[in-house]
Amino acid sequence: MIEIKNVSKKYGNLVVLDDINISIKERAVTALIGPNGAGKSTLLGVLSKLLTPDQGEVYLDEVNINKIKPNQFAKAIAILKQTNQIQVNLTVRELVSFGRWPHSKGNLTKEDELKIDEAIKFLRLKEVENKNINQLSGGQKQRAYIAMIVAQDTKYVLLDEPLNNLDMRYSVDMMLILQDLVQKLGKTVMIVLHDINFAATFSDHIIAMKDGKIIKEGTPDEIMDKGVLDYVFDHEFCIAGVNGKKYCIYYQGEPEEAI
Known part of the structure; x- marks a missing residue:
């Protein structure tokens, strides 16, 4: 379990994380949603030790x-x-093999090769594994980076906006x-995630953030609430039910009368 206790982070006078206290639900997809500047990416950075909090602690399995x-x-x-995406001459397999670095330090064993094969197969990249x-x-490139993460074979996977620059088909495929x-x-x-409806559709748990604070966390059904989302995003939403799930319809104002 990942536990975040009293974590705060500032850049100068700007508070980007404000006394965060939360536990990450295990064996689940947890979506972080909120407007730009809410602190979502900063929180991932603290969890992954890429950033050091000004105060508070993070616990991994206690x-x-x-x-x-390291x-x-x-x-x-x-x-x-x-x-993370880099412009170098690497094949898909070479990229995925970097995921084994913590285990092999570059000297790949048979077990490493097996993990690489499994990751490539899992991400459906076998036909392109020798392509640059x-x-x-x-979509294929993003799957290759996810395959690298899968080959790393960690219990926890943190992803910062992996759907950026993907069209609808590849975004659904990725989720x-x-x-x-x-x-x-x-x-x-x-x-x-930036797309609230993707969070509602594909996640098990949602954490809504604003101004460095956790506003609410819960199931998609609990977070897809007009009061919560209107406040988090400073926008007026309409929540609709479709096939037992809740989705956002973006408010556009009252139609103007014809002249």
Whole structure:
């Protein structure tokens, strides 16, 4: 379990995380939603030790993450940031093999190769595993980066806006893959999402943030509430029920009378 206790973070006078206290639901897809500047990416950065909080602590399976050696930490938590994508001459398989670095330090064993094969197969990349990643479509490329994370074989997977620059088809495909990570591989996934309806459709748990604070957390049914979303996003929503689930319809104002 990941537990965040009294975590705060400032940049100068700007408070980006304000006394965060929360536990991450295990074996579930948890979506972080909120407007730009809410602190979502900063929270992922603190959880992954890429950022140091000004105060507070993070615990991984009841151990303070500051007491976990970097290599052991990399075997427990994997993060894919928006800036992870690189323009170099790597094949898909070479990229995925980087996920085994905490285990092999570059000297791949038979077990490493097996994990790489499993990740490539899981992300349906076998046909392109020897292609240069820069020759792939946007959806295939993002799957290759997720495959690298899968090959890392961590219990926890943190993803910062992985749907950016993906069209609808590939976005849905990516979320179905993340659900499979939980349901078939037993992973715990935490993902920053901008699309509220994607969070409602594909996540098990949602954390809504604003101004560095946790406004509300709960099931999609609990978070897809007009009062909650209107406040979090400073926008007027209409919530509609479709096939037993709640979705947002974006308010456009009253239609003007014809002249």
